[in-house]
Amino acid sequence: MHLFSKNAKEYSVSSTSSDENMVSAYTTVNAAADSMTVIIVNRDMNSSRNVTVNLSGISVNNGIYDALRLSSLPATETFISDDVNALKKNAVMIMANSFTTFVPPLSTTAVLLKTQPGTLPITLLNFSGKENSSGDRMLNWEAFELNMSKYIIERSFDGKNFIDISTIPAKNSSARNDTYSYTDSSYVDPTNKQLFYRLKMVGINEADKLSKTVLINLKNHESKTKIYPQPGSSAGITIEFVNRTGRSKDLVLMDAVGNKIQSWYNYTDSRLFLSGLKAGVYLIKEVNKNAGDKTINKFIIQ
Numbered sequence: 001m002h003l004f005s006k007n008a009k010e011y012s013v014s015s016t017s018s019d020e021n022m023v024s025a026y027t028t029v030n031a032a033a034d035s036m037t038v039i040i041v042n043r044d045m046n047s048s049r050n051v052t053v054n055l056s057g058i059s060v061n062n063g064i065y066d067a068l069r070l071s072s073l074p075a076t077e078t079f080i081s082d083d084v085n086a087l088k089k090n091a092v093m094i095m096a097n098s099f100t101t102f103v104p105p106l107s108t109t110a111v112l113l114k115t116q117p118g119t120l121p122i123t124l125l126n127f128s129g130k131e132n133s134s135g136d137r138m139l140n141w142e143a144f145e146l147n148m149s150k151y152i153i154e155r156s157f158d159g160k161n162f163i164d165i166s167t168i169p170a171k172n173s174s175a176r177n178d179t180y181s182y183t184d185s186s187y188v189d190p191t192n193k194q195l196f197y198r199l200k201m202v203g204i205n206e207a208d209k210l211s212k213t214v215l216i217n218l219k220n221h222e223s224k225t226k227i228y229p230q231p232g233s234s235a236g237i238t239i240e241f242v243n244r245t246g247r248s249k250d251l252v253l254m255d256a257v258g259n260k261i262q263s264w265y266n267y268t269d270s271r272l273f274l275s276g277l278k279a280g281v282y283l284i285k286e287v288n289k290n291a292g293d294k295t296i297n298k299f300i301i302q
Contacts, residue, residue: 007037007068007110013057023051023103033058034115042103052100053111060094060113064123064146067092071107091123091144091177122148122201125177129197129214137184137216139197144177145170152200153182159196159213186288193218225286231300236275239284239299249286256281277301 009028015038017024026039036058040051067090092099092111103109127141139153148170154162165186171178184197195218199211226240241249251264251272261282264272272284278301285296 007112008039009035009037023049025053029058036060036113038111038113040101040103040109040111042105042107042109045106048102048104050100051103052098055097055113058113058115060097060115062093062095062146064091064093064144065099065114066090066112066123067101068110068112069104069107070109071104089123089125091125093144093146122146122203124199124201124211127199127211127214129216131216131218135218137195137197139182139184139214140180141199141211142177142179143201145172147204148172149202149204149206151180152202153184154198154200155184156196156198156213157192159215162196162198164200225284225295225297227284227297227299231302232277233302234276234278236273237277237299237301239272239274239297241270241272241286249288252285252287254283254285256283258283 009030011029011031013027013029015025015027022042022044024041024043026041027036029036036055038053040053042049042051069088069090070086071088090101090109092101094113099111101109101111122143122145125142125144127139129137129139131137141151150170151168152164153166153168155165156162165184166182168180168182171180184195195216196213197216198213200208201211202208226238228238228240230237248266248268251267252260253262253274254260280301282299282301283296284299
């Protein structure tokens with residue numbers, strides 16, 4: 001009860017249930033009567049329930065509000081601190097001063113209400129990211145949303161300067177949580193060891209807010225260009241673009257001072273074979289079509 005007591009208000013008000021033996025509500029309001037916490041307890045050890053709560057004595061605007069839930073608790077200790085505990089964040093949608101929420105067996109749910117909801121009709125339940133074995137960055141998030149417009153995915157190399165890399169339309173399912181995923185397959189220079197991502201969440205009223213920033217440490221993106229044999233001969237050399245198969249790139253073959261010899265546009269193969277080159281020093285420039293990054297590698301023909 002320590003966690004819920006932090007969200008309870010100063011004054012208790014009457015709450016009635018149609019099934020008091022199994023499901024009860026405990027409601028508190030603050031002195032200004034503009035903030036309310038409704039705590040719903042499901043005593044049934046085996047069955048979950050959909051509970052509808054009708055509010056009176058307070059007028060709550062339509063929108064999405066935070067909910068906190070304890071359920072399916074393990075036998076071990078679940079409370080370490082206010083930030084490390086078994087409390088899970090969820091959300092409810094208020095319509096016409098009423099809401100319906102799912103309560104698991106043997107659970108306690110606290111719904112936090114205000115007379116004025118947040119300016120953006122969304123509760124971001126989680127946002128995470130990781131690198132896969134191919135070096136792509138995979139983002140996942142879950143939200144309870146109403147009248148949302150879109151999610152703008154932003155990326156940064158330093159955690160300070162962000163750029164927009166993609167836009168995902170909102171689903172607005174309203175009756176359930178919506179899940180999203182995005183894979184960033186754009187080329188990243190091997191010298192970069194980490195990337196930062198965040199979401200700009202935009203409502204249909206153009207109000208917006210930013211999510212937390214997710215840090216992804218890069219371990220599998222080693223995209224070094226391999227050139228072999230080195231030194232090579234006029235018989236031929238192979239240039240291999242590691243971890244970049246299928247990604248569109250422009251290639252430019254140059255001499256040692258940068259004069260263009262040959263170019264390839266929208267090249268997607270993982271290897272390029274060159275033969276018939278005269279002895280000398282050459283440069284191969286690769287320009288990534290998605291991110292605009294470029295790399296230049298040197299090789300020698302004897």
